[in-house]
Amino acid sequence: MPSNSSAHLSDDQLARFEDGELPEPESRHLKNCTECGTRLDDLRAAAAAYLEYRDSIRGPLRPPAPKQWPRLEILIERHEKANSTTPFRWRLALALATAGSLVLALAVMFLHKPGDQPSTRAAELLTQAARVELPQGRQISVRVHGRVLIRPAVLTSVISERQRDIDDVGMAFTAAHYSWREPLSARSFQAWRSQLKKKRDSVSIIRQKDQGESYRVRTDTSSGVLRSAALTLRAQDFRPTDGSFEFESLGTVEVAEAFASAERPAPRSSSAVKEAPTEKPAGAEDTLHVLAALDRIGADVGEPIDVFEDLQHHNVVVSANGISAERQEQIAMVLKPLPRVVLHVGSDTSSTPPEQPTAPEKYSVNIPAPLRQQFEDRLGGAVAFQEATDRILEASASVVAQAHAMEVLARDFAPETEAHLRAQDRDLLRELRENHVRELERLMAQIQTELKPLLAPRDTTAGQGSADTAETWQAGVPNLVVAAQEMDQALNRLLAGSYSQSSGEQMLRGLTSEAVRLESSIKSQEPVGR
Amino acid sequence: MVQRSGSTWFCLRRKNIFFSAVDKRLVARISIVWEYAADADAGRSPARMTIHDRVTQIYEAERENIYCYLLCFGVPAGRAQELAQDSFVKLFLKMSRGDEIDNPRAWLFRVAHNFALRFHEREPAFEELDANFQMPGISPNPECALIEQQRRSALVRAICELSPQQRNCLHLRVQGLRYREIAEVIGISTSAVGEFLRRAVAKLKESKIA
Numbered sequence: 001m002p003s004n005s006s007a008h009l010s011d012d013q014l015a016r017f018e019d020g021e022l023p024e025p026e027s028r029h030l031k032n033c034t035e036c037g038t039r040l041d042d043l044r045a046a047a048a049a050y051l052e053y054r055d056s057i058r059g060p061l062r063p064p065a066p067k068q069w070p071r072l073e074i075l076i077e078r079h080e081k082a083n084s085t086t087p088f089r090w091r092l093a094l095a096l097a098t099a100g101s102l103v104l105a106l107a108v109m110f111l112h113k114p115g116d117q118p119s120t121r122a123a124e125l126l127t128q129a130a131r132v133e134l135p136q137g138r139q140i141s142v143r144v145h146g147r148v149l150i151r152p153a154v155l156t157s158v159i160s161e162r163q164r165d166i167d168d169v170g171m172a173f174t175a176a177h178y179s180w181r182e183p184l185s186a187r188s189f190q191a192w193r194s195q196l197k198k199k200r201d202s203v204s205i206i207r208q209k210d211q212g213e214s215y216r217v218r219t220d221t222s223s224g225v226l227r228s229a230a231l232t233l234r235a236q237d238f239r240p241t242d243g244s245f246e247f248e249s250l251g252t253v254e255v256a257e258a259f260a261s262a263e264r265p266a267p268r269s270s271s272a273v274k275e276a277p278t279e280k281p282a283g284a285e286d287t288l289h290v291l292a293a294l295d296r297i298g299a300d301v302g303e304p305i306d307v308f309e310d311l312q313h314h315n316v317v318v319s320a321n322g323i324s325a326e327r328q329e330q331i332a333m334v335l336k337p338l339p340r341v342v343l344h345v346g347s348d349t350s351s352t353p354p355e356q357p358t359a360p361e362k363y364s365v366n367i368p369a370p371l372r373q374q375f376e377d378r379l380g381g382a383v384a385f386q387e388a389t390d391r392i393l394e395a396s397a398s399v400v401a402q403a404h405a406m407e408v409l410a411r412d413f414a415p416e417t418e419a420h421l422r423a424q425d426r427d428l429l430r431e432l433r434e435n436h437v438r439e440l441e442r443l444m445a446q447i448q449t450e451l452k453p454l455l456a457p458r459d460t461t462a463g464q465g466s467a468d469t470a471e472t473w474q475a476g477v478p479n480l481v482v483a484a485q486e487m488d489q490a491l492n493r494l495l496a497g498s499y500s501q502s503s504g505e506q507m508l509r510g511l512t513s514e515a516v517r518l519e520s521s522i523k524s525q526e527p528v529g530r
Numbered sequence: 531m532v533q534r535s536g537s538t539w540f541c542l543r544r545k546n547i548f549f550s551a552v553d554k555r556l557v558a559r560i561s562i563v564w565e566y567a568a569d570a571d572a573g574r575s576p577a578r579m580t581i582h583d584r585v586t587q588i589y590e591a592e593r594e595n596i597y598c599y600l601l602c603f604g605v606p607a608g609r610a611q612e613l614a615q616d617s618f619v620k621l622f623l624k625m626s627r628g629d630e631i632d633n634p635r636a637w638l639f640r641v642a643h644n645f646a647l648r649f650h651e652r653e654p655a656f657e658e659l660d661a662n663f664q665m666p667g668i669s670p671n672p673e674c675a676l677i678e679q680q681r682r683s684a685l686v687r688a689i690c691e692l693s694p695q696q697r698n699c700l701h702l703r704v705q706g707l708r709y710r711e712i713a714e715v716i717g718i719s720t721s722a723v724g725e726f727l728r729r730a731v732a733k734l735k736e737s738k739i740a
Binding site: 011012015016019021042043045046047049050051052053054056057062063064065066067069070071072073075076079147168249485486489492 | 719
């Protein structure tokens, strides 16, 4: 609520007014205040402009829904049917696979002669491969349209089965009656192949210098959504190493043993720079090592990079979007020595400039003239004021980025996780925190210095930024993030916003306490004993 | 407030309707959002409607919006339609379990947003645009067409200069979502939504669009 009748509504209050959630006394202010009315009109005009763009300009170019919308009951029926038949389908697939194996085994025993037709040769190879015991914990990579999914070779968990339902690739396999549970398997290939009424097989031998000989079994069909499937079997042990699946609507899906794909030269794809999963599941220490590696090149702060464990906790995924090729190389280089790390980078970085959503947009044209004059006088002129504004807002954006980096550490290394880290990893975590805290302190000092001429001498009752007390450093991080965001918001509003003289003076007074609060939050993050 | 639209009556629960002075069509659309009332011809009230009926009404009113929202994230048309349909099935299942959903529409946008994230396995950019794309023809009068073309080009350029997050917030706002609902959909704070919108407005104003 405005503190007095002349105070303007904040952005938040304007938003609540539009949402019909602002109490009546404050809503009345809008009727009499031209400045707030103008701000509201600006917001409405912007929305109207976007609406015109969306409906009249962009709208006609958008493709209509390709199919007629089915009725809701049909969608629900399909969903229920899919859920109820899934277990049966797996049992059926297994039964078919077993039956197929038996039939093929018999066929091989009684009918096989060297140099037989390709279909007989394919069946023989698949039967032999189906008998091979594959090691537990294998990982496979599934590549489609430049996307890469690393997953276990055999899906077992309920979550993974559900995941299949929302995955277009999984649905395509299911629709083709090909096992998505275990796509890189001779048994699955057999099960699919055996149900085809019309098919054409071919077998080829691949000889590679460093990997020895392999058989490539390929089956083409004119029926069903899966038009062609090919499986490569290593000659020495009949182990399937990769497969290629050509779907009618989806295009080509390539499946390969994940570690095998890292050993041989991978097809050049901007979306998968490195894949090196191993059998040991990824843990918090792997995430820590990744963050530390990124920290060494300054890539853990303010860049569009996410670090997270994949669903099956087999790998730490580093996802980077909109970064330059040079930066990609740097990141790939520092991550290279680390195990259980998969780097995914955005598909098109050449045409899209890096998005910096938090970058301040600097202009200060709407500051009331007396206050602007005051700022300029204190800082040494209009140019000096504009330059100071740029530096302050940049530093403030960096404070928010550093606070977010701390938030990532607090999220990934909760007290119980931190307690289970080895001593050297705990030291590494502490070092990372220290780096962020040091940088926060440096930025804060810079902001304070820049702001000093504008602010009144600090009130002694406001405190000197004594440390917040939280039980653990993790518990103090949310306060730090909020304080950094609020400080950033206050600075943006004061130096690049639109307001009245009285609001400006009020904001200026409030800035000191915002700064004290942020300082306290930063102090609370200083590691003990520093 | 009750408003007549074709053969269907809609009840508006809220007193202040965003953009009510801007676009009458939008008011009609927003009215569908807030309260799906009974069809006058059927003579049923919302309280007596089954969950199936309610979700069917929402599905018919909102499926195109959810589909378009997914397209904005670069999801291909076929997949966008499937994901839009899945969103409504999820809504039906959730409501059938007796879970309360305050605003089904905001909930659907959130599900669609999450689908878009999963589809890309990354944070997708909202509406990656090319400022030079060919705009559809407008007026048969060459002079009017030229003026209109220039105005629209300026509008496209201005929208292109907004960040994807700013466009996403504006998109959801004109869909009638409240600030806190937009925040929930995108997974950011309400104040961040306010900040994105404030910056978007400032940029559009600077371009003399707003």
